[in-house]
Amino acid sequence: MPDYPAAELRIHGRPRIESRLDELYFGHYKSMYTAQLKTPLANAQWTGITTRLAERLLEEQLVDAVITVAPHPDDSWRPQPVIVTDAKALNHCRGMRMGYAPTLAMVEPALKQGYRRLAVIGIPCQVYALRALEVELKQQGKLDELFVIGTPCSDNTTTDNFHLFLSKLTDAPETVTYLEFCTDYHVELRFTNGTTQRIPFLKLPLSELPADFFQTTCKTCVDYTNCLSDITIGYMGGDGKQWLICRNQRGEEMLSLISSELTLSQPVSKGSRTGSVKGFITNTRLAAGGLPLRRMPHFMRSIMAWLMPRVGPRGLEFARTRVEMKAAESILHLRQLHPKKMRYMVPDFIWSQIAEYHLKPEAGEIDGDGLSRFNPALTTVSDER
Numbered sequence: 001m002p003d004y005p006a007a008e009l010r011i012h013g014r015p016r017i018e019s020r021l022d023e024l025y026f027g028h029y030k031s032m033y034t035a036q037l038k039t040p041l042a043n044a045q046w047t048g049i050t051t052r053l054a055e056r057l058l059e060e061q062l063v064d065a066v067i068t069v070a071p072h073p074d075d076s077w078r079p080q081p082v083i084v085t086d087a088k089a090l091n092h093c094r095g096m097r098m099g100y101a102p103t104l105a106m107v108e109p110a111l112k113q114g115y116r117r118l119a120v121i122g123i124p125c126q127v128y129a130l131r132a133l134e135v136e137l138k139q140q141g142k143l144d145e146l147f148v149i150g151t152p153c154s155d156n157t158t159t160d161n162f163h164l165f166l167s168k169l170t171d172a173p174e175t176v177t178y179l180e181f182c183t184d185y186h187v188e189l190r191f192t193n194g195t196t197q198r199i200p201f202l203k204l205p206l207s208e209l210p211a212d213f214f215q216t217t218c219k220t221c222v223d224y225t226n227c228l229s230d231i232t233i234g235y236m237g238g239d240g241k242q243w244l245i246c247r248n249q250r251g252e253e254m255l256s257l258i259s260s261e262l263t264l265s266q267p268v269s270k271g272s273r274t275g276s277v278k279g280f281i282t283n284t285r286l287a288a289g290g291l292p293l294r295r296m297p298h299f300m301r302s303i304m305a306w307l308m309p310r311v312g313p314r315g316l317e318f319a320r321t322r323v324e325m326k327a328a329e330s331i332l333h334l335r336q337l338h339p340k341k342m343r344y345m346v347p348d349f350i351w352s353q354i355a356e357y358h359l360k361p362e363a364g365e366i367d368g369d370g371l372s373r374f375n376p377a378l379t380t381v382s383d384e385r
């Protein structure tokens, strides 16, 4: 029963401002930027703003420890939670690993070691749980300060599944050191020998992956942008650069620790998301119903792969596209898999994000008399599928 509005009020001090459309999509913000570290950090996922921010918190002694993940000694793609007290040791944690990391299992050991001022780097599901723990731990007098550095997360999967995915992308999966889904509609792979490969999204072998490749928890996630963090550091609104969302005072204070090391600019927004989102919803409906997806002929895929980076949505519009797609996916999969959980698991902002696509709550999917608690405009409708 996630209660995002209450958590947001507690953490950011106010409800989302309705007239600020991007608060509907991305959550609270005081400021938003595209950004790059002037001197990018080696082995970082992008330029390393996340790591640098955590380093600065330790250097300035604003926190006693940072909780994040490092590569597992037996498998560099497997995230292993760690407590870091030396800023230099964060070098080792740079980069993205695919896999579920029990990061929060480190909170109690950290407190037991006497670290009462913590920073945590986490993806949205970790941050939701962390914020719930924060209330308890502060009430119990165990935790003094918490700095939450969040990254967005579209989907995660097990590290074993991720290895399967890599094996379908390349003949030498064991030599892949880096993977990212870039905003120019390509996946970028980097290899141990220093080479790079870029694969258009449309040519990814997604249909060859098992149906449970992404778990239900990810397919029904309602927080793509990590709206309970103090600062979110992603890339999808950055049009090729990093994308920063300072959500509250603490987020802005953290950013000020590194602002002289950054090139900051205002995010751009280009193109229109509507067509892409509509197509995605059609395909997701088929997939959620177990029906085969409409596949594009091979020659069309090549043309579209060339066209999409040129005419598709970019910058903030790309981020809105992905947020709407994720919201639709969550509704359609949850409706299919766990319809009775809809009324407890789907916050109203998710319904609002996709309202223009005629995906409205059906009877029983929102609380009480069919009127939404937070947005009375969201009346229930009969099945439009």
Ligand SMILES: Cc1cc2nc3c(=O)[nH]c(=O)nc-3n(C[C@H](O)[C@H](O)[C@H](O)COP(=O)(O)OP(=O)(O)OC[C@H]3O[C@@H](n4cnc5c(N)ncnc54)[C@H](O)[C@@H]3O)c2cc1C
Pocket: 043, 044, 045, 046, 047, 048, 049, 050, 051, 052, 068, 069, 070, 079, 093, 094, 095, 096, 097, 098, 099, 100, 101, 121, 122, 123, 151, 152, 153, 154, 155, 156, 157, 233, 234, 235, 236, 237, 242
């Ligand atoms: C599973 C996953 C999916 C993501 N999807 C998106 C997306 O759709 N859109 C988007 O804008 N951004 C996404 N991100 C975030 C993005 O990949 C970058 O991590 C982010 O932009 C920060 O870049 P950086 O150079 O500042 O990070 P770095 O300085 O390299 O630091 C990355 C930090 O992330 C931590 N980390 C790595 N793997 C994990 C993990 N599995 N769980 C928790 N923490 C981890 C590292 O320990 C490190 O502290 C995703 C991240 C993950 C882990």
